[in-house]
Amino acid sequence: MLFLVLSILCSVIVGVIFKITRKYHTQPTQIIAFNYVVALTLCYFSFSPNLSEVDAAAPWSIYIAIGVLLPVVFLFLVASIKNMGIVKTDAAQRLSLFIPIVAAWLIFREEFNSYKVIGLIIGFLALLLILKKQSENTENKWIFPAVVLVGFGIIDILFKQIALYTTLPYPTSLFVVFCIAFGVACLISIYEIGVKKVKLESKNILFGALVGIFNFGNILFYLKAHKAFAENPSTVFAGMNMGVIILGSLVGLLFFKEKLSKINFIGIFLALIAIVFIVFSQFK
8 A cells, every 4th residue: 555655646746846847947848858867767777677678579669659658748747737737637647547448448349337337427527527617717728638638548558558568578668668758858858959049957957857756656656556456456546546636636725726616626526436436347
């Protein structure tokens, strides 16, 4: 249970860091690039990936797809936190779990029971209520959390495909993906520095290092939690998603004074119920 709690904390702290960076006029692309430097370093020393095992037969198309999506979706995550707040962004990120579920139904023809169908319907309703703008907010930038939801959903599907490729250990594949993501983030940063004349500043390196530590911590503790609850993975699945929504909501409301309407609160509550139904569906 400790690993699960630590994973939840790390996930929420990443959002908190990006929320704080607004005050320091930082560059998100540089932060994300340096985040991968730290994540790569920690991944290498924690898992000791054997890169000699990576050959032409590896699922490079999936590696590249995830490597490109990760930094791009990360940028939308930052924009969503900036414009919509931690509460709505965390909820949208966690509701992305419905994307691979729908994909399993439409693409892989997986059979759905009533619990899963009810969970999907409630989850869709929850999303509409969470992203609904307040009446005094004339500029509802719902596109940012929407891209976060769809983006992380697609990334989740691709990571599941990597997990099925048992020829390579999962940590090795993760290291390769991080390398590609770092390269993409660097290219975007170089473009901004060279064309847009954005300065490379030490504060971006510092925040990038912090994000990298907690981003990797989230992955590390999540994997350890799954190992500890090997016979009951639904516990980790439900605990992680519900924990991030609840803790993220508390942090956003109490520390950053984010404003939510009654409809938004109802949406968050429905999101938790939807996750419960999805968990129940695993036992039926």
